[in-house]
Amino acid sequence: MNATLIASECEARTQPRVVVAGLASCFGCQLQITNAEAHLLEVLGQIDLRYWQLVSSEPLPDEYDVAVIEGAVTTDEAVRTVRELRAKAKAVIAIGACAVTGGVPGMAAAGFDDRVAGTFAGAVPSACGTMRAPKPVSDYIDVDFTVRCCPIDSYDFIRVLQSALYGSNHIEADRTMCGDCKRRENECFYKQGTLCLGLVTRAACGARCVNLGRPCNGCAGLSPDANLEAARATCTAAGVDPNRFDEALQMFNQAALIAAADAARKEAE
């Protein structure tokens, strides 16, 4: 095949143009995309990948169809970036706990201004940008699809990307995780008096950590139907201090808990 033919074939292609942007995160979820090695070329063959922050220092292009966003929003610059991505993309996919729940950066959300003042004593390095309390992407823009967990599952990403490209009858689970443990016939940590956040966490991973013998630490985020009060009662009944349950939730769900507390306060007023 000669070069002219290849060029004309490329022109005829109407593959969706995809960009992958990274905000405050460890970049591990972008890396997880590459961990689908065996199928990576098949996936790349279905899209026109215009930008991938992990592998290129080229600036964001002007036109694209799908924006994949990793990381929490922690600066004014990031707010502008996500708004631009939303304005230009037909579909926005948030990937990883940082983008979806605020994740690990979100742990710094409570009392953020005091924390910044205490750390930098008024001299914030310019490389930090104009900092603001870490929040999930969905606090600033509408998000069409999410790939949960810390880190994401490579194949979960492919499935969600395909949902954005072709449509899907898949509904995101809103049930919590214990039922998935029962499907896998895992032994329940609460029978041993061990704290596990599966009680209130979305069943997004098939109870992956518990399958591997570790309690859930809630990286998929709280289910919209999470029953925190009933979960605390479960802890108490199992001999687990409910304060430890509340504390453990801070790791991946602080932003959501602050937002819920704010909303409750407003309602009370």
Add this chain to the structure above:
Amino acid sequence: MLYRVIDAQELPALVRAFMESYEVVAPVKRGSGYVFRAVDDPADIALSYTMTDSSVKKYLLPPDEPLMRFDARTNLVEDFHEEVTPRVLFGLHACDINAINRLDLVFRDGAYPDPYYCARREATLVVGISCMPGDHCFCQLWGSDEVQFGYDLFFQDIGGKYLVSISSVTAANILESACNPREATDEDRIEFRHATRRRQAAFNPDIPRIEDVSMLMDAFHKDPFWDELGGRCLSCTACSAVCPTCYCFDITDELDPDGAHGVRKRVWDSCTNPSFATVAGGHNFRPTGRERVRHRMYHKLNGFMATHDRMLCVGCGRCVDACKANINPIEVLKFFEKKGLEDVE
């Protein structure tokens, strides 16, 4: 029905005989409880188990089951054939066999038999064993502490011996070849009656014995009790995952990474899953735990009765262990008991 007696020591030989042509699934000890697993050594089987954490329904209705493969470009179904493993479900209690009989009503005996279920059921032998109830067992309330059909062999422990009910030729032949079955004596029959009475007397007396449960479910449909019970639901679906008769499912299409082919799957769903009753347009007609938990209890204790003349609950007590919010039929029975006492006052 044919009855024979074998010695308890003959059981391992029977298991080994089954293993020649079947996968044998049996209760084994796991951590603080028991699970049904494929075994390759009769010594691993823990026949004196009280209850397993989950039931054997996964062997007839897998939690995640491919129904067909398709070509997403041509929109055509690709040839799909799943191997069915010939299997013996060994050591099932009466409640679990009664549960399979209820699944049969839904998936095999209705107007539209489910070919996936039927293929597995057809390739499955069921071998039951008598049991003594644990603290959470209430099968006797629904009459499922005994089982009349749905098994190939049923072993009644009569002290060092088993009285065996034989109801299939296939299983009878294997029993004949592996053991030395003999006619039951009067002594065996006396011991059988004693064993039955011991079981009947051993149920937890703290679980209320309530008559007319189905009718009471209708009578108290709007009681605030359901807010209280459903209000503590964790929305985890553990109840239906461990339940031997919960059969609701969802169907999803999953594309392969190449985007060109895919698989249509049936996966377990549950009416306690918050989005279970969400319909096109986004309306959820059972939006809170109150409606969802009430609905589940209704299907178990009332709705199935209306269509199939028996409870969908078999009283195995698994949900009593699995639900960390203490939501289970025993709580419903206690509520009816409390209502009855209030009436007297």
